[in-house]
Amino acid sequence: MSIPGIHLTRIGKGNFLLEPLRSMNIQDQNELLQQVVAQVQQGQGAHLYYDLSEQPVIDRVYYDWLDKLARTCQAANLKMTCINMQPTAAFTLSKFITGKPAFACALDVPD
Amino acid sequence: MQKKEVSEKLTALFALKIGNISGQLEETARDYFGSDNKLMDEDEIADLSSEFVNLISGLLGSKDPHKRTSPQFHALEAFFSGLAQRMLMRGGNVEDVVRYAQQLQHNLIAALEKDSGVAFTQSRSVLLFFAQHFDELIMAIFRTYLAERENTLKAQEAELRETSTPITEIWDGVLTLPIIGTLDSSRTMLVMEALLNRIARDHARAVVMDLTGVKNIDSQVSHHLIQMVRAVQLMGSDAIITGIHPEIARALVSLNIDLSGVTTRASLSDGLKEAFLRLGIHVSHKES
Numbered sequence: 001m002s003i004p005g006i007h008l009t010r011i012g013k014g015n016f017l018l019e020p021l022r023s024m025n026i027q028d029q030n031e032l033l034q035q036v037v038a039q040v041q042q043g044q045g046a047h048l049y050y051d052l053s054e055q056p057v058i059d060r061v062y063y064d065w066l067d068k069l070a071r072t073c074q075a076a077n078l079k080m081t082c083i084n085m086q087p088t089a090a091f092t093l094s095k096f097i098t099g100k101p102a103f104a105c106a107l108d109v110p111d
Numbered sequence: 112m113q114k115k116e117v118s119e120k121l122t123a124l125f126a127l128k129i130g131n132i133s134g135q136l137e138e139t140a141r142d143y144f145g146s147d148n149k150l151m152d153e154d155e156i157a158d159l160s161s162e163f164v165n166l167i168s169g170l171l172g173s174k175d176p177h178k179r180t181s182p183q184f185h186a187l188e189a190f191f192s193g194l195a196q197r198m199l200m201r202g203g204n205v206e207d208v209v210r211y212a213q214q215l216q217h218n219l220i221a222a223l224e225k226d227s228g229v230a231f232t233q234s235r236s237v238l239l240f241f242a243q244h245f246d247e248l249i250m251a252i253f254r255t256y257l258a259e260r261e262n263t264l265k266a267q268e269a270e271l272r273e274t275s276t277p278i279t280e281i282w283d284g285v286l287t288l289p290i291i292g293t294l295d296s297s298r299t300m301l302v303m304e305a306l307l308n309r310i311a312r313d314h315a316r317a318v319v320m321d322l323t324g325v326k327n328i329d330s331q332v333s334h335h336l337i338q339m340v341r342a343v344q345l346m347g348s349d350a351i352i353t354g355i356h357p358e359i360a361r362a363l364v365s366l367n368i369d370l371s372g373v374t375t376r377a378s379l380s381d382g383l384k385e386a387f388l389r390l391g392i393h394v395s396h397k398e399s
Contacts, residue, residue: 085346087307094342100372106347107314 003035011109014046020054026065033072040078048073049109053084058093063101070102081106120234124223125176129168132222133160139218143211150203159194166190167219170244177240179247187244188251195255205256209249216245276302278309284316285386287379291324299335303342310346317386318343321379323354333368340373349389350374353382 005024011017018036026032040048050066052058058066066082073080081104085093137160144151144159151159170176170183178184195208220241224231231237275298281287288306306318320339328336336352343350353376355363363370376382387394 082345083347087304087311087342087346090307090342090345091303093345094338097341101345105345107310107316108347 003032003039006032006036008036008039010043010045011049014044015049015109016040016043016045016047017049017051017109019051022054026062029065029068033069036069037072037076037078040073041076046078048078048080049106050080050082050103051084052082052086052089056086056088058085058089060096063093063097067102074102079104083108120229120231121236121240123227123229124231124237124240125171127171127223127227127229129164129171129223130226131164132219132226133157133164135222135225136160136163136215136218139211139214142214143207144198144203150198150201162190163215179244184244184247187248191248191251192255195252196259199256199259205252208252208256212245212249212252216241272301272305276305278305280313280315281319281383282387282390282392284314284390285383286310286313286315286318287321287383288318289321289324289379293327294325294332294336296331296335299332299339303335303339306339307342307346310343310348315348316390317349317351319351319353319379319382319386321354321382322352322356322359323379325354325359326356328359328362330366333363333366337368337370337373344372349386351376351382351385353377353379 005021007019007021009017009019016039024032036048050069055062070080080102083106085105137156140151140156140159145153145156166183166187170181170187173181173183175181176183191208191212195205198208199205220231220237223229275292276288276290279287286306286309288302290302294302309315310318340350340352351374355375374385376385384394
């Protein structure tokens with residue numbers, strides 16, 4: 001089962017890698033949230049890695065999507081970690097968030 | 112009657128076939144760039160005067176010598192800009208180039224008069240023609256000087272930025288950033304930009320920011336500092352701040368800055384130990 005605009009791959013035991021494609025439409029968030037979480041659960045995943053390497057800027061709309069996805073994962077007992085955040089994206093995001101985000105951050109998927 | 116005489120001299124000037132006057136103009140260049148100044152050798156002085164004579168001859172013989180948008184006048188502008196640039200690069204000063212241009216103007220008219228036998232130095236219209244053109248050429252010299260100065264300042268600023276934010280990879284995956292001097296908003300932004308790019312490049316897992324050399328901090332800068340810590344954390348690195356002076360600590364508290372999500376240590380040494388601990392690196396004394 002494929003999710004439109006998202007490439008979701010199983011990487012090792014319990015880990016999934018989410019790579020957003022250019023065609024991903026975050027306006028249709030609810031449908032996407034359900035599909036991502038359902039697919040990770042079906043694969044008996046426990047950890048979702050969200051790859052931000054192709055996202056040069058994170059604005060409020062995109063952050064809202066990441067926040068909702070992270071909180072949905074938490075509710076489903078999944079951990080979400082954003083990886084490969086670009087310097088420009090970290091800079092813009094750090095300007096408007098005030099607290100700790102709902103997702104963890106890492107440089108890359110741990111070896 | 113007076114007007115007719117003036118026009119005649121100007122017409123005579125434009126119709127003039129300039130002979131070999133470059134030798135007469137070499138002395139001017141020698142005074143300012145040769146002899147004691149040693150900015151040019153004799154060959155260069157001869158080339159410079161000869162090139163100038165060719166260019167001025169081209170302008171006087173052009174369709175409209177008054178026009179300052181003509182290719183001939185632009186060529187003269189480029190000549191003086193190039194000269195100013197060369198002299199500044201060789202350690203000369205702009206004043207010498209300007210004085211050279213002014214002196215050249217007088218000597219040129221005198222040389223043309225001598226060459227042709229027409230009393231150009233007595234003609235107001237000829238003097239005015241050259242004065243207007245040379246004023247514009249002196250402007251070109253100043254424009255070049257200002258552009259060069261701006262480039263030098265930019266280069267110096269960039270160098271200062273590099274040296275004032277020495278980001279060093281002290282261990283595999285551990286960056287240190289000693290911040291010295293006054294932290295203002297623009298500098299904090301520059302530090303942040305350099306730091307985030309370095310984290311991405313080196314895949315640094317921990318960053319130790321040492322504020323031992325920072326004596327003052329204001330509300331805006333403290334917010335920027337927290338923003339910098341947050342950005343580092345968002346990239347997936349650990350941020351550790353060390354060497355916070357009591358005055359800075361007091362200022363942060365009075366500014367209601369929330370440091371709960373920030374790891375702080377007393378000294379750079381403690382900060383490095385913390386970074387090593389987090390990365391699972393064990394450093395110990397060699398057993399004797």
